[in-house]
Amino acid sequence: MSILKKIVTALRGGAREVGEAVVDANAIRILEQEIKDQENAIAKAKDSLTEVMADESKTGRQINAIKDRIGEHEGYTRQALEKGDEALALEIAEKIAEYENELAELQPVLEGYRSSVAMLKEQIRGAEKSVQEHKRELSVVKTTERVQKARVSVNSSLSSGVSKSSAARDSLNRIKERQQRLDDKIKASEELNAENTDANLKAKMEAAGIGNTKSQASDILARLKNK
Amino acid sequence: MQLKDLAIQLSGYIQDGFKLDVLPIQENGDGEISVLQVIVEGFDELPIFVTATDEQILCVTNLFVQDEVKPELLQELHQTMLRLSINIPLSSLGLIDDQFVLFGAMSTNTVLDNIAHELVTQSENALDSLEALEDFLK
Incomplete structure (x- = not known):
């Protein structure tokens, strides 16, 4: 039975904690041993293969040499016949x-x-296929094991601290609030910047005597004099 | 993949403008780090738990537990999450025991930049998912 199928069977049987149903140290050890055995078998088979292939090509060469010689001798026979030397x-x-x-x-x-x-x-080829299959299954088991371990570690190290994760809705609201605050801050500083540039411009315009210039005592005096 | 190395490399890393904060968590005090808690700046309430096998790096964010779900909407929530999962970039929705999670998996050969990018994306995905599924919660 594949590991995934085992997980589904465990789940349908009412197991809520998948890890325990699937990951026992034995299963991992057996899978790893099977992979190792298969890989050894492949290595051996490859050694034999190279030997047999060498023998094959050696025999092939021998056969070709004999065939050449047969051809050669057939020629000689014809030559002997042409010369009438039946015995030769x-x-x-x-x-x-x-x-x-x-x-x-x-x-x-x-x-x-x-x-x-x-x-x-x-x-x-068959052994390589089965190694690949076992490796994939091992990966499923190890992932399940890792997730399990990670959960246990997280629970045991965070349950005492303040950082214990609280309800999702609270988290959502807190993050949203923080983002809102950040947005507000950015907006505020933008506005501040804009005001500053406004004020700067006004000051420059005043200095140049453009726009609403400040009333100067001398101007007022001049105006009164003109009346 | 050594989680210790990953912790050292990721700590204080800045990705897409977000700073990453890493807390290695030891398993039963035997020195072996079994999980990293990664917090992406501004997402303090949605820490990502990172663990690794020989083959893959697994990043899990806890969303909510089954008890937080309105019981009459549980069935619909399952359906919705199955449908929604495909639309979420780089992350998937899942259930570990009675904890609903958002998770992402990467090859252990992934370069640091991509791991960091995935972590930032996962935090944003987690917030979006919570917001999207808020109505199902009590």
Whole structure:
């Protein structure tokens, strides 16, 4: 049964704490052992594979060499026949027969190597698949274990302190308030900035005698005199 | 992935303008760090708990427990969360025992920048999710 399926079974059986249902130290140890065994098996199979592949190519080369020699000797036989040397031709033909017997012996050996190579490759592929599967399952178990451990640690270290997490609604409101305060602060300082630039401008305009200039005593005196 | 290394690297890291605060939590005082509590600046109430296996880094934010949910809406909440989960970038919704969580998983080969980005995104996602699911809570 896959680990995920075990978790679902535990949940449907009414278990609220998933971790305990799935994570026992044994399960992890067994999974890890299986992965290790499979990986060893793969390494061994790969060693055998390389050996068999070497034998295969060696035998293949031998067969090719014999075939070459057969071809060669067939040529010689023809030449001997052309020269009318029947006895020599027969002797060469006997040699060809020897080569062909050798070839007949080697051919099934090569076939054997070839099927071993195919079989080993198939085995390795199968083992690699199962390692991958076990690793994934181990990852599910370890994640479940980690979450469990993390929860226990968090609960035990935070339950005494003031930082114990309170109801979600309170948290939400507090964060919102804080963000509002921050926004207000930013707005206030923006307004302050704007006022400051306003005031600066006014001061400059006054200095230049533009806009609402301050009443000066001399101006008032001049105005009164003109009346 | 060594959580200790991650803690050292992430502590004080600034990502997308947010500063990260990291608190390693030890398991039963035997020296082994089993989980990191990461707080993204401004999201103090929604800490992210980071844990790791050989293969993945897992980031979990607790949203609310089942007792906080209006009982008559529990079924609908489950459906809604299943549907919503796909729309949330980089994070998924889940249930650990009776704790509803938002979580994200990364390969242990993830570069630090991406881990930090995921943590910031997760904090924002957690807030958005809480806001979106507020009506289901008591």
